Amino acid sequence: MLDYDGTLTPIVPDPTQAFLPEKGLELLRKLCRHPQIYVAIVSGRSVPQLRYFLHALAGEDITWCGLHGGEIYLPQSDQFLRQPQREQLQVQLQPLREQVLGQLTAENLLDLGVFIEDKTDSLAVHYRQAQVPIKHRLIELMYCLFASDIPLTAPFKLQPGKEVLEILPHTFDKGNCVAFLWNLWQVQQGCYIGDDVTDEAAFAVVNARGGLSIAVGKTPGTTQAQYICSEVADVYEVLVALGS
Numbered sequence: 001m002l003d004y005d006g007t008l009t010p011i012v013p014d015p016t017q018a019f020l021p022e023k024g025l026e027l028l029r030k031l032c033r034h035p036q037i038y039v040a041i042v043s044g045r046s047v048p049q050l051r052y053f054l055h056a057l058a059g060e061d062i063t064w065c066g067l068h069g070g071e072i073y074l075p076q077s078d079q080f081l082r083q084p085q086r087e088q089l090q091v092q093l094q095p096l097r098e099q100v101l102g103q104l105t106a107e108n109l110l111d112l113g114v115f116i117e118d119k120t121d122s123l124a125v126h127y128r129q130a131q132v133p134i135k136h137r138l139i140e141l142m143y144c145l146f147a148s149d150i151p152l153t154a155p156f157k158l159q160p161g162k163e164v165l166e167i168l169p170h171t172f173d174k175g176n177c178v179a180f181l182w183n184l185w186q187v188q189q190g191c192y193i194g195d196d197v198t199d200e201a202a203f204a205v206v207n208a209r210g211g212l213s214i215a216v217g218k219t220p221g222t223t224q225a226q227y228i229c230s231e232v233a234d235v236y237e238v239l240v241a242l243g244s
């Protein structure tokens with residue numbers, strides 16, 4: 001089970017440009033064709049976005065988990081699983097979307113390197129390209145909104161990531177997603193590789209089930225993962241070892 005951004009592909013300034021290097025594609029293809037391995041991508045991106053970036057793997061036996069587990073496509077049964085309350089949550093997200101957009105516009109933050117990636121069921125507010133004072137102001141605004149307007153924000157959590165704050169339903173969680181796949185596949189030996197705070201929930205589940213957890217770019221003491229790799233190139237070495 002593999003995270004996408006920062007794990008299979010290096011972090012880049014523009015999220016629309018996070019294409020998978022050819023070597024990563026080759027390794028994933030090989031793993032997908034391995035008779036004893038199930039492959040899943042477990043990402044904060046939506047499933048359609050992941051499949052766009054990885055269109056070269058179309059037709060391969062790969063399970064797609066998007067929106068931090070909020071949606072899962074299982075190719076074996078051709079099933080697209082979504083959270084049961086999805087439509088109601090989309091309706092509840094709309095006034096919060098308008099509130100966030102209104103506040104960012106009022107403070108001109110959208111002209112200063114902040115932008116919203118709208119994933120329909122969730123919003124990612126990116127600030128990688130903003131100056132430090134702007135980042136601080138944005139973070140303050142978002143946390144104040146969540147602390148002050150409980151009726152508006154209650155169905156959602158504010159989840160930090162790499163230079164991003166995501167607004168998403170509480171049930172969208174990589175730990176739940178990994179537990180679901182583990183049970184579905186009746187995994188004997190599982191491995192999860194990820195790089196971000198959102199991957200910690202997945203590490204915890206894998207650790208509790210006796211699997212292998214690997215964090216990318218972390219320092220000891222900052223992650224629950226059992227092992228650390230320093231960069232994406234090291235992840236590829238692990239994939240080579242897993243496939244052989």
Ligand SMILES: O=P(O)(O)OC[C@H]1O[C@H](O[C@H]2O[C@H](CO)[C@@H](O)[C@H](O)[C@H]2O)[C@H](O)[C@@H](O)[C@@H]1O
Nearest residue numbers: 004005011012013015043044045128162163164
């Ligand atoms: O769970 P992941 O696969 O790691 O996805 C997490 C988020 O990744 C993307 O944003 C991050 O990567 C961008 C490209 O390298 C980078 O520009 C941005 O600063 C990072 O936060 C993606 O845009 C989000 O939707 C994902 O939730």
